[in-house]
Amino acid sequence: MPLRVSTISFLNPAPLLFNFEHEPAATTLREHYDVHYTLPSVCAAELHCGAADLGLIPIAALTPALAIVPGCAIASLDEVRSILLLVKNPGHLPTADALTRVRSVAADTASRSSVAYTRILFEHFHSTHPTFINQPADPLAMLASADAALLIGDPALLAREHRAQLDAAANAPLLWLDLAHLWRELTGLPWVAAVWAARTEALVPAGLTSQQLIRDLTASRDAGLAHTEQLVAEWTPRLAVSPETIRTYLTQNIHYTLDPDCLRTIQLFRTLAAGIGALPPLPTLHLLDA
Numbered sequence: 059m060p061l062r063v064s065t066i067s068f069l070n071p072a073p074l075l076f077n078f079e080h081e082p083a084a085t086t087l088r089e090h091y092d093v094h095y096t097l098p099s100v101c102a103a104e105l106h107c108g109a110a111d112l113g114l115i116p117i118a119a120l121t122p123a124l125a126i127v128p129g130c131a132i133a134s135l136d137e138v139r140s141i142l143l144l145v146k147n148p149g150h151l152p153t154a155d156a157l158t159r160v161r162s163v164a165a166d167t168a169s170r171s172s173v174a175y176t177r178i179l180f181e182h183f184h185s186t187h188p189t190f191i192n193q194p195a196d197p198l199a200m201l202a203s204a205d206a207a208l209l210i211g212d213p214a215l216l217a218r219e220h221r222a223q224l225d226a227a228a229n230a231p232l233l234w235l236d237l238a239h240l241w242r243e244l245t246g247l248p249w250v251a252a253v254w255a256a257r258t259e260a261l262v263p264a265g266l267t268s269q270q271l272i273r274d275l276t277a278s279r280d281a282g283l284a285h286t287e288q289l290v291a292e293w294t295p296r297l298a299v300s301p302e303t304i305r306t307y308l309t310q311n312i313h314y315t316l317d318p319d320c321l322r323t324i325q326l327f328r329t330l331a332a333g334i335g336a337l338p339p340l341p342t343l344h345l346l347d348a
Contacts, residue, residue: 060092061264061271064110067095068211069297069304070132070140070251070312071114072289073282074275080288083281087274090264098169098252111260112271116171116252117324118337125346126324127254129276131316133323134249138238139311141172141249142214143179144197144207144224145233156233157184164193164200165208171251172210174336175237175327181334183244198227208237212297215307219299247323253316256346268346279314 065075077083078093091112096104102119104110112127120126143163147156157180165173173190180186193200197217200207209217217224218234225232238249254275261268282289286308294301313320324343331337 076282
Protein backbone atom coordinates (compact mmCIF):
# COMPACT_ATOMS: atom_id res chain seq x y z
CA MET A 59 0.00 0.00 0.00
CA PRO A 60 1.75 3.20 -1.14
CA LEU A 61 2.30 5.98 1.39
CA ARG A 62 -0.42 8.59 0.87
CA VAL A 63 1.35 11.95 0.47
CA SER A 64 -0.47 15.27 0.86
CA THR A 65 1.35 18.32 -0.45
CA ILE A 66 0.87 21.72 -2.10
CA SER A 67 1.31 22.91 -5.68
CA PHE A 68 2.99 26.23 -4.89
CA LEU A 69 6.36 27.57 -5.95
CA ASN A 70 8.17 27.25 -2.64
CA PRO A 71 8.03 23.41 -2.30
CA ALA A 72 8.89 22.79 -5.96
CA PRO A 73 12.49 21.67 -5.28
CA LEU A 74 11.34 19.29 -2.55
CA LEU A 75 9.01 17.51 -4.97
CA PHE A 76 11.34 17.38 -7.96
CA ASN A 77 11.93 13.62 -8.09
CA PHE A 78 8.23 12.91 -7.50
CA GLU A 79 7.32 15.00 -10.56
CA HIS A 80 10.18 14.24 -12.96
CA GLU A 81 11.56 11.12 -14.55
CA PRO A 82 13.45 8.90 -14.18
CA ALA A 83 12.86 8.96 -10.41
CA ALA A 84 9.08 9.52 -10.51
CA THR A 85 8.18 6.05 -11.82
CA THR A 86 10.25 4.31 -9.15
CA LEU A 87 8.89 6.50 -6.36
CA ARG A 88 5.29 5.73 -7.37
CA GLU A 89 5.86 2.18 -6.12
CA HIS A 90 5.94 3.54 -2.56
CA TYR A 91 4.28 6.98 -2.71
CA ASP A 92 0.87 8.20 -3.88
CA VAL A 93 1.15 12.01 -4.11
CA HIS A 94 -1.79 14.40 -4.31
CA TYR A 95 -1.98 18.18 -4.10
CA THR A 96 -4.19 20.41 -1.97
CA LEU A 97 -4.10 23.53 0.22
CA PRO A 98 -1.60 23.84 3.11
CA SER A 99 -4.34 23.75 5.73
CA VAL A 100 -5.90 20.67 4.09
CA CYS A 101 -2.52 18.86 4.07
CA ALA A 102 -2.48 19.11 7.83
CA ALA A 103 -6.14 18.14 8.21
CA GLU A 104 -5.65 15.02 6.06
CA LEU A 105 -2.64 13.98 8.11
CA HIS A 106 -4.47 14.54 11.39
CA CYS A 107 -7.53 12.52 10.40
CA GLY A 108 -5.58 9.65 8.83
CA ALA A 109 -6.51 10.44 5.22
CA ALA A 110 -2.80 10.97 4.49
CA ASP A 111 0.35 9.35 5.85
CA LEU A 112 2.95 11.98 4.95
CA GLY A 113 2.36 15.68 4.55
CA LEU A 114 4.25 18.90 3.94
CA ILE A 115 2.54 20.80 6.72
CA PRO A 116 2.83 24.18 8.46
CA ILE A 117 4.72 24.02 11.74
CA ALA A 118 1.59 25.35 13.46
CA ALA A 119 -0.08 22.02 12.60
CA LEU A 120 2.50 19.77 14.26
CA THR A 121 1.19 17.56 17.05
CA PRO A 122 2.90 15.07 19.39
CA ALA A 123 1.40 12.22 17.33
CA LEU A 124 3.23 13.27 14.16
CA ALA A 125 6.92 12.66 13.51
CA ILE A 126 8.98 15.38 11.84
CA VAL A 127 11.02 13.89 9.01
CA PRO A 128 14.65 15.09 9.34
CA GLY A 129 16.41 16.70 6.42
CA CYS A 130 14.02 19.02 4.60
CA ALA A 131 12.18 22.22 5.43
CA ILE A 132 10.66 25.31 3.90
CA ALA A 133 12.47 28.05 5.77
CA SER A 134 14.38 31.29 5.26
CA LEU A 135 17.61 32.60 6.72
CA ASP A 136 16.52 36.23 6.35
CA GLU A 137 14.12 37.75 3.80
CA VAL A 138 11.64 35.23 2.44
CA ARG A 139 9.64 37.67 0.24
CA SER A 140 6.55 35.44 0.27
CA ILE A 141 5.28 36.43 3.74
CA LEU A 142 4.50 40.12 3.45
CA LEU A 143 2.96 42.45 6.01
CA LEU A 144 1.71 45.72 4.52
CA VAL A 145 1.08 48.40 7.16
CA LYS A 146 -0.60 51.74 6.55
CA ASN A 147 1.72 54.43 7.89
CA PRO A 148 0.23 57.90 7.29
CA GLY A 149 2.52 59.47 9.88
CA HIS A 150 5.70 58.05 8.33
CA LEU A 151 6.56 56.54 11.70
CA PRO A 152 9.46 54.16 12.41
CA THR A 153 8.50 50.52 11.99
CA ALA A 154 8.13 49.70 15.69
CA ASP A 155 5.92 52.75 16.31
CA ALA A 156 3.78 52.00 13.25
CA LEU A 157 3.25 48.41 14.38
CA THR A 158 2.02 49.50 17.82
CA ARG A 159 -0.73 51.53 16.12
CA VAL A 160 -2.17 48.63 14.11
CA ARG A 161 -5.64 47.70 15.36
CA SER A 162 -6.75 45.36 12.55
CA VAL A 163 -5.03 42.95 10.15
CA ALA A 164 -6.68 41.52 7.04
CA ALA A 165 -5.35 38.04 6.27
CA ASP A 166 -6.09 34.63 4.87
CA THR A 167 -6.58 33.15 8.32
CA ALA A 168 -6.40 29.60 6.93
CA SER A 169 -2.61 29.97 7.09
CA ARG A 170 -2.25 29.19 10.78
CA SER A 171 1.54 29.47 10.91
CA SER A 172 1.69 32.87 9.22
CA VAL A 173 -1.12 34.25 11.36
CA ALA A 174 0.54 32.86 14.50
CA TYR A 175 3.88 34.43 13.53
CA THR A 176 2.08 37.73 13.02
CA ARG A 177 0.25 37.47 16.32
CA ILE A 178 3.57 36.78 18.06
CA LEU A 179 5.02 39.88 16.39
CA PHE A 180 2.21 42.07 17.71
CA GLU A 181 1.26 40.44 21.01
CA HIS A 182 4.59 39.16 22.32
CA PHE A 183 7.07 41.66 20.89
CA HIS A 184 4.92 44.83 20.70
CA SER A 185 2.26 44.16 23.39
CA THR A 186 -0.65 44.99 21.09
CA HIS A 187 -3.67 42.84 20.18
CA PRO A 188 -5.02 43.67 16.72
CA THR A 189 -8.13 41.99 15.36
CA PHE A 190 -7.59 39.58 12.46
CA ILE A 191 -10.10 39.74 9.60
CA ASN A 192 -10.39 36.79 7.20
CA GLN A 193 -10.20 38.20 3.68
CA PRO A 194 -9.07 37.04 0.20
CA ALA A 195 -5.58 38.06 -0.91
CA ASP A 196 -6.36 41.39 -2.61
CA PRO A 197 -3.99 43.92 -1.02
CA LEU A 198 -5.94 47.09 -1.86
CA ALA A 199 -9.25 45.61 -0.69
CA MET A 200 -7.57 44.33 2.45
CA LEU A 201 -6.08 47.73 3.26
CA ALA A 202 -9.43 49.40 2.64
CA SER A 203 -10.89 47.44 5.56
CA ALA A 204 -7.90 47.10 7.93
CA ASP A 205 -4.77 48.85 9.15
CA ALA A 206 -2.53 46.11 7.77
CA ALA A 207 -2.65 43.25 5.27
CA LEU A 208 -0.90 39.89 5.55
CA LEU A 209 -0.11 38.34 2.15
CA ILE A 210 1.17 34.77 1.97
CA GLY A 211 2.83 32.72 -0.75
CA ASP A 212 2.40 33.53 -4.42
CA PRO A 213 0.13 36.59 -3.78
CA ALA A 214 2.95 38.15 -1.72
CA LEU A 215 5.42 37.62 -4.58
CA LEU A 216 2.93 39.16 -7.01
CA ALA A 217 2.41 42.17 -4.75
CA ARG A 218 6.15 42.80 -4.61
CA GLU A 219 6.30 42.58 -8.39
CA HIS A 220 3.75 45.42 -8.59
CA ARG A 221 4.93 47.47 -5.63
CA ALA A 222 4.99 50.81 -7.46
CA GLN A 223 1.38 50.44 -8.59
CA LEU A 224 0.19 49.39 -5.12
CA ASP A 225 2.01 52.26 -3.43
CA ALA A 226 0.41 54.69 -5.88
CA ALA A 227 -3.09 53.24 -5.45
CA ALA A 228 -3.03 52.94 -1.64
CA ASN A 229 -4.78 55.66 0.35
CA ALA A 230 -1.85 55.95 2.79
CA PRO A 231 1.93 55.45 2.75
CA LEU A 232 2.78 51.78 3.24
CA LEU A 233 5.42 49.89 5.16
CA TRP A 234 6.49 46.75 3.28
CA LEU A 235 7.63 44.33 5.97
CA ASP A 236 9.09 40.88 5.39
CA LEU A 237 7.86 38.72 8.27
CA ALA A 238 10.84 36.36 8.09
CA HIS A 239 13.26 39.29 8.29
CA LEU A 240 11.43 40.69 11.31
CA TRP A 241 11.56 37.27 13.00
CA ARG A 242 15.30 37.06 12.32
CA GLU A 243 15.87 40.54 13.78
CA LEU A 244 13.86 39.75 16.90
CA THR A 245 15.11 36.21 17.61
CA GLY A 246 18.37 35.72 15.72
CA LEU A 247 16.90 32.53 14.25
CA PRO A 248 15.71 31.50 10.79
CA TRP A 249 12.03 31.62 9.91
CA VAL A 250 10.44 28.20 9.33
CA ALA A 251 7.16 27.66 7.51
CA ALA A 252 6.73 23.93 6.94
CA VAL A 253 8.26 20.49 7.35
CA TRP A 254 7.55 16.96 6.22
CA ALA A 255 5.61 15.12 8.94
CA ALA A 256 4.59 11.47 8.99
CA ARG A 257 2.32 8.98 10.69
CA THR A 258 4.99 6.44 11.55
CA GLU A 259 2.61 3.48 11.68
CA ALA A 260 2.03 3.85 7.92
CA LEU A 261 5.64 3.19 6.90
CA VAL A 262 5.73 -0.60 7.21
CA PRO A 263 2.54 -1.20 5.12
CA ALA A 264 4.12 1.00 2.43
CA GLY A 265 7.27 -1.11 2.44
CA LEU A 266 9.37 1.77 3.75
CA THR A 267 11.79 2.24 6.61
CA SER A 268 12.29 5.61 8.22
CA GLN A 269 15.80 5.70 6.76
CA GLN A 270 14.47 5.11 3.22
CA LEU A 271 11.84 7.81 3.62
CA ILE A 272 14.48 10.31 4.74
CA ARG A 273 16.76 9.30 1.84
CA ASP A 274 13.97 9.63 -0.74
CA LEU A 275 12.87 13.06 0.46
CA THR A 276 16.41 14.37 0.78
CA ALA A 277 17.36 13.05 -2.67
CA SER A 278 14.32 14.75 -4.18
CA ARG A 279 15.29 18.07 -2.58
CA ASP A 280 18.88 17.77 -3.75
CA ALA A 281 17.75 16.99 -7.30
CA GLY A 282 15.44 20.00 -7.25
CA LEU A 283 18.20 22.33 -6.09
CA ALA A 284 20.46 20.93 -8.80
CA HIS A 285 17.81 21.70 -11.46
CA THR A 286 16.89 25.25 -10.50
CA GLU A 287 16.93 26.50 -14.09
CA GLN A 288 14.50 23.75 -15.13
CA LEU A 289 12.15 24.78 -12.31
CA VAL A 290 12.44 28.45 -13.33
CA ALA A 291 11.47 27.52 -16.90
CA GLU A 292 8.52 25.43 -15.68
CA TRP A 293 7.18 28.01 -13.23
CA THR A 294 7.62 31.21 -15.28
CA PRO A 295 4.45 30.57 -17.36
CA ARG A 296 2.50 29.78 -14.16
CA LEU A 297 3.23 32.97 -12.22
CA ALA A 298 3.04 36.60 -13.30
CA VAL A 299 6.54 37.30 -12.01
CA SER A 300 9.87 37.46 -13.76
CA PRO A 301 12.18 34.46 -14.18
CA GLU A 302 14.77 36.32 -12.09
CA THR A 303 12.30 36.69 -9.22
CA ILE A 304 11.60 32.93 -9.29
CA ARG A 305 15.32 32.12 -9.51
CA THR A 306 16.21 34.40 -6.60
CA TYR A 307 13.33 33.05 -4.53
CA LEU A 308 14.39 29.42 -4.99
CA THR A 309 18.12 29.99 -4.55
CA GLN A 310 18.35 32.84 -2.01
CA ASN A 311 15.06 33.42 -0.21
CA ILE A 312 14.10 29.83 0.67
CA HIS A 313 16.28 27.58 2.82
CA TYR A 314 15.43 23.91 2.28
CA THR A 315 17.44 22.23 5.06
CA LEU A 316 16.02 21.35 8.46
CA ASP A 317 19.15 22.24 10.44
CA PRO A 318 19.53 22.65 14.23
CA ASP A 319 18.67 26.37 14.11
CA CYS A 320 15.44 25.57 12.27
CA LEU A 321 14.53 23.06 14.99
CA ARG A 322 15.21 25.75 17.61
CA THR A 323 12.89 28.06 15.68
CA ILE A 324 10.08 25.50 15.74
CA GLN A 325 10.48 25.09 19.49
CA LEU A 326 10.57 28.84 20.15
CA PHE A 327 7.68 29.53 17.77
CA ARG A 328 5.45 26.94 19.42
CA THR A 329 6.40 28.17 22.91
CA LEU A 330 5.62 31.80 22.07
CA ALA A 331 2.44 30.87 20.19
CA ALA A 332 1.22 28.83 23.16
CA GLY A 333 2.09 31.71 25.48
CA ILE A 334 -0.30 34.05 23.69
CA GLY A 335 -2.98 31.39 23.19
CA ALA A 336 -2.51 31.20 19.42
CA LEU A 337 -1.66 27.47 19.33
CA PRO A 338 -1.70 24.52 21.73
CA PRO A 339 1.59 23.67 23.47
CA LEU A 340 4.03 21.30 21.80
CA PRO A 341 6.32 20.32 24.68
CA THR A 342 8.78 18.26 22.61
CA LEU A 343 9.55 17.76 18.94
CA HIS A 344 9.07 14.17 17.77
CA LEU A 345 11.71 13.44 15.10
CA LEU A 346 11.55 10.35 12.91
CA ASP A 347 14.50 8.07 13.71
CA ALA A 348 17.20 8.46 11.09
